[in-house]
Amino acid sequence: MAYVSGKRVSRNWVAVLGALAVWLSFSPAFAHHAFGGELPQSWWQGFLSGLAHPLIGLDHLAFIVAIGLISAGQNWRYGIPLGFVLAALGGTGLHIAGLDLWLMELGIAGSVVLFGLLLVLARQVKGWVLLLFGSLAGLFHGYAYAEAIIGAGWMPLVWYLIGFTVIQYGVALLSLGVAEYLGSRVSGLTRWAGWIITGVGAGFLTLAVVG
Template identity: 35%
Template sequence: MHLRKALYAIALFLSPAVAFAHAGHDHSGLMSGVAHPITGLDHLLAMLAVGLWAAQQSGTARWAVPVTFVATMLLGGVLGFSGVEIPLMETGIAGSVLAFGLLVAVAARLPMAVALGLTALFALTHGVAHGLELPDLASPWGYAAGFVAATAALHGLGYLVARYLPRAAAPLVRIAGGASAITGAWLLAG
């Protein structure tokens, strides 16, 4: 019952993004920021996979992985707002879909430093991409608040699904990771 309520709350929170994703409606940037991680397949899959992977971890890693992602993504967003570009950014984003998908598919538990370093590296590419795509006339801070909130919600959704799925359906999480990894490989090839 708690899972259903959480999923409804997340869906309600994210639903306005679709209606206001078009230019001209939102000069605060908030709704454009919310829409960006949700409407891009690469961002959407990576964000959900981070939540799924965090749920497969134990101890501190359960919260440290998504918090590291969000914090580093915000730093990348600020760099993007400043016009900083990083080499192979799109490759890094597609690679994150592949990597996080594989990590979920095999339920990997890496040493904390490796897990957080990998998470931060990929989060930086997502953040710079978000920052570089700041809509005209939008407030950078409103936009950042939107993509941070949407990312955290997607991480939370992935986490809740993995943690509260009935034990008999648990292999579905690994299958979802495999599907994400395949999509990431397809994105890298394209």
């Protein structure tokens, strides 16, 4: 058992969730593509694929929720997730341009673990630091998003970018709102969320290292 601010936290849930993340990563249903591996052919397919990608990728979703939760109460609370979203666009552009981004999977999983642990520790981190590391994480996540759209036409590509930008910022703002509304009403809410997010990240990090 681990202790966080005098309270015992079971690590069993972290292990279970980490194992779940690894299992999901092998499942075709969670292969980061809304159309089963087929490229979007129209604007609406591109848009739907963009909306789906950050949600069916458990590692991406965990980080988006984490950056929303950790932005609560910050002076830059809307700018921190926005920095991540804009950097994700840049990361997608890097991949489409054919530029390499080393250690992509490690970068994605590591970002999930880092922000999960920051939530667990419940330490106040300066906004510019969160913006910096959130934006760096955005490059890795965005680079991975490009895998579902490379080879598609310009129209599906543009709407794909719009789709994943809208859904990421929306989920982050929803998480931020939940943290600010329920954080003072539900004891330890963000810390428990942090443990779950850390467990998910640890599962993907293990897979990235072993794989």
